[in-house]
Amino acid sequence: MNLPPLVQTFVLHFGEMGSRWGINRTVGQIYALLYLSKEPLNAEDIVERLGVSRSNVSMGLKELQAWNLVRLQHKPGDRRDYFSTPDDIWQIVRTLVEERKKREIDPTMTLLREVLMQEPASTEERHAQERMREMHDLFELLTGWYADVQRLDTERLVQLLTLGSKVQKILEMKDRLFVVPGSKKSRRDDPKDK
Amino acid sequence: MNLPPLVQTFVLHFGEMGSRWGINRTVGQIYALLYLSKEPLNAEDIVERLGVSRSNVSMGLKELQAWNLVRLQHKPGDRRDYFSTPDDIWQIVRTLVEERKKREIDPTMTLLREVLMQEPASTEERHAQERMREMHDLFELLTGWYADVQRLDTERLVQLLTLGSKVQKILEMKDRLFVVPGSKKSRRDDPKDK
DNA sequence: CACATATTTCAGAAAATACTGAAACTTCAG
DNA sequence: CTGAAGTTTCAGTATTTTCTGAAATATGTG
Numbered sequence: 001m002n003l004p005p006l007v008q009t010f011v012l013h014f015g016e017m018g019s020r021w022g023i024n025r026t027v028g029q030i031y032a033l034l035y036l037s038k039e040p041l042n043a044e045d046i047v048e049r050l051g052v053s054r055s056n057v058s059m060g061l062k063e064l065q066a067w068n069l070v071r072l073q074h075k076p077g078d079r080r081d082y083f084s085t086p087d088d089i090w091q092i093v094r095t096l097v098e099e100r101k102k103r104e105i106d107p108t109m110t111l112l113r114e115v116l117m118q119e120p121a122s123t124e125e126r127h128a129q130e131r132m133r134e135m136h137d138l139f140e141l142l143t144g145w146y147a148d149v150q151r152l153d154t155e156r157l158v159q160l161l162t163l164g165s166k167v168q169k170i171l172e173m174k175d176r177l178f179v180v181p182g183s184k185k186s187r188r189d190d191p192k193d194k
Numbered sequence: 195m196n197l198p199p200l201v202q203t204f205v206l207h208f209g210e211m212g213s214r215w216g217i218n219r220t221v222g223q224i225y226a227l228l229y230l231s232k233e234p235l236n237a238e239d240i241v242e243r244l245g246v247s248r249s250n251v252s253m254g255l256k257e258l259q260a261w262n263l264v265r266l267q268h269k270p271g272d273r274r275d276y277f278s279t280p281d282d283i284w285q286i287v288r289t290l291v292e293e294r295k296k297r298e299i300d301p302t303m304t305l306l307r308e309v310l311m312q313e314p315a316s317t318e319e320r321h322a323q324e325r326m327r328e329m330h331d332l333f334e335l336l337t338g339w340y341a342d343v344q345r346l347d348t349e350r351l352v353q354l355l356t357l358g359s360k361v362q363k364i365l366e367m368k369d370r371l372f373v374v375p376g377s378k379k380s381r382r383d384d385p386k387d388k
Numbered sequence: 389c390a391c392a393t394a395t396t397t398c399a400g401a402a403a404a405t406a407c408t409g410a411a412a413c414t415t416c417a418g
Numbered sequence: 419c420t421g422a423a424g425t426t427t428c429a430g431t432a433t434t435t436t437c438t439g440a441a442a443t444a445t446g447t448g
Binding site: 009022035036093120122135141144148164165168170173 | 198200201203204207211213214215216229230231232283284287297298301302305306308309312314315316317318319321322323325326328329332335336338339341342343345346350352353354355356357358359360361362364365367368
Binding site for chain 1: 405406407408409410415416
């Protein structure tokens with residue numbers, strides 16, 4: 001591995017972190033490298049800097065492309081593929097969340113919906129279904145929230161996040177100003193709320 | 195594997211999902227089983243239902259305990275260990291986020307802080323540091339937001355999530371109502387905002 | 389304390405995943 | 419069409435991870 005110490009530390013860390021995330025070490029390292037690099041890199045650059053095989057880099061880049069995490073581009077008069085990450089880190093976050101949702105939440109939701117359609121054949125199944133419904137509703141709430149804030153432009157999003165729970169204060173203020181008549185309680189409430 | 199079909203579907207799915215999450219199949223399956231089960235289960239119950247070895251279950255339970263994801267309890271006159279998941283799914287979410295933060299974000303933040311202290315030895319390192327600072331600031335914003343909303347009780351949290359970006363509307367309204375004089379812009383703004 | 393029950397540990401087998409080098413394929417310039 | 423440059427694929431190997439059975443350890447009970 002042939003990198004400035006500062007960069008190497010980060011690249012190595014990301015490689016290890018990758019494992020906890022279900023992506024392999026090389027993929028993590030490639031991504032970290034591209035993230036830190038000012039200029040787009042071609043496959044050979046990556047091979048040199050990380051000291052892994054050309055084919056491994058090829059596979060890694062393919063995976064990163066499948067995740068939409070890297071951008072492929074060309075330099076005039078050079079037919080090699082160059083790769084980079086978006087300059088805007090918020091774009092990266094958005095892509096990451098989007099892709100993870102697609103791979104992890106969506107299939108789970110499909111399965112939950114299917115299972116929830118079925119007729120429980122026992123008390124045990126009935127209870128299991130109830131638990132699955134809770135999970136389904138939770139995911140729905142969470143993805144709904146995400147779909148919603150995801151549309152905000154970055155500035156407003158940051159504003160919202162910075163505010164955090166202080167929003168709550170404003171909400172209360174609003175409630176006091178405009179008394180909402182009988183805000184409907186449709187969802188059956190879970191009594192246990194520790 | 196000896197489970198009602200409906201439960202089996204879910205358990206199997208979670209097992210597979212586990213792989214994408216850096217936890218192994220058995221751990222995923224054990225957790226899914228406990229999540230769906232009305233009654234706490236002991237290790238032998240789990241062995242029977244999942245059809246894996248006793249030692250594998252022991253390891254799996256140990257890992258789930260390390261994650262704080264299962265609760266250990268005892269039945270009177272029975273010295274076996276029984277395991278269950280919290281009834282409140284929001285408690286589960288909180289634990290999950292907490293633990294992932296502890297294992298993934300915190301070590302990364304430590305590393306970022308260390309690296310940001312160092313003196314860059316080249317333009318390349320300078321740029322890399324700049325990128326790391328962006329990541330650092332991003333994580334700080336995100337964890338700050340989380341630390342904040344995490345304190346809300348579940349009802350208010352749900353309220354907030356349900357509202358989503360509509361909060362924005364209320365914020366604008368507030369701004370119009372109470373014109374804040376010279377709202378200080380402490381945080382240095384990133385010019386690129388695509 | 390001895391015996392039964394319950395749990396954990398651990399070395400090695402089995403399975404899954406990552407990685408490599410060589411070959412195959414693609415694209416483009418001349 | 420040919421060959422050079424670039425990229426991907428793939429079969430085999432290496433590495434890592436998961437899983438098991440057997441042994442060790444712990445925790446009661448009579």
